[in-house]
Amino acid sequence: xxxxGNSSTxxxxxxLADHLVVFILMLGLVELALAIIAGCxxxxxxxxxxxxxxxxxxxxxxxxxxxxxxxxxxxxGDVSKDYHKDIDELRDRFENAQKxxxxxxxxxxxxxxxGILGTVAGLFRSIALEQEIYVGVQFALATTIYGLIFAIVxxxxxxxxxxxxxxxxxxxxxxxxxxxxxxxxxxxxxxQE
Numbered sequence: 666x667x668x669x670g671n672s673s674t675x676x677x678x679x680x681l682a683d684h685l686v687v688f689i690l691m692l693g694l695v696e697l698a699l700a701i702i703a704g705c706x707x708x709x710x711x712x713x714x715x716x717x718x719x720x721x722x723x724x725x726x727x728x729x730x731x732x733x734x735x736x737x738x739x740x741x742g743d744v745s746k747d748y749h750k751d752i753d754e755l756r757d758r759f760e761n762a763q764k765x766x767x768x769x770x771x772x773x774x775x776x777x778x779x780g781i782l783g784t785v786a787g788l789f790r791s792i793a794l795e796q797e798i799y800v801g802v803q804f805a806l807a808t809t810i811y812g813l814i815f816a817i818v819x820x821x822x823x824x825x826x827x828x829x830x831x832x833x834x835x836x837x838x839x840x841x842x843x844x845x846x847x848x849x850x851x852x853x854x855x856x857q858e
Contacts, residue, residue, distance in 0.1 A: 675793050681786040682804050689779050689811045692772070696815065699769035700822055706762035707830040710755060714837035717751050718844070752841050759834060766831070770823050776816035783808020 784805040791801020 671793065675790065678786040678790040678793070681783060682790055685779065685783045685786065685808050686804075686811060689776070689783075689808065689815065692775065692779070693811075693815045696769065696772050696776075696819055699765060699772065700819065700826075703762060703765040703769050704826065704830070706758070706765055707826065707834065710758050710762055711830055711834050711837065713751075713755055713758075714834055714841070717755065718837055718840050752838070756838070759838075763831075766826060769819075769826075773816060773819045773823060776812045776819070778812070780809040780812025780816075783812070 787801040787803075787805035787808065789801075790804075791798050
């Protein structure tokens with residue numbers, strides 16, 4: 666390698682040695698803020714979906730069959746249209762919340778890469794400057810530790826979001842669609858009588 670390439674690489678590794686740990690910590694704070702924003706949006710959305718899916722004022726009289734496969738049902742008031750507007754609004758809010766969640770989820774992958782970058786930069790700097798090898802190894806291990814800790818913690822949070830919030834929200838949408846279909850079928854049967 667020529668002297669210019671070696672000096673620029675040495676400069677970059679020195680810059681990383683001085684600033685990478687701080688950058689990883691600041692990136693961790695940004696990731697924490699994204700997790701909080703996404704979590705709050707998803708949790709409030711889940712509460713609204715639970716409210717929309719509460720039983721509505723519907724009565725089914727299953728024992729009275731008017732014909733083969735038909736069930737007499739009575740729906741008090743036309744609540745379906747109001748709820749359908751609510752669910753459309755909630756779907757829009759869910760798409761917005763998913764953007765925040767996606768940003769949070771994608772940023773997790775950067776932490777291990779930052780740790781590897783710090784490892785390579787620390788080892789290169791200690792070898793190039795012919796310093797005590799332990800100085801470079803200390804920096805290399807520090808960046809690797811911070812990168813892995815943030816990656817593991819945020820991956821656990823990511824898994825909890827998927828398992829607890831996003832899946833429950835999607836189940837809430839599915840439950841609403843199923844109930845809405847039952848209401849429409851019941852009102853069709855009631856009108857046919």
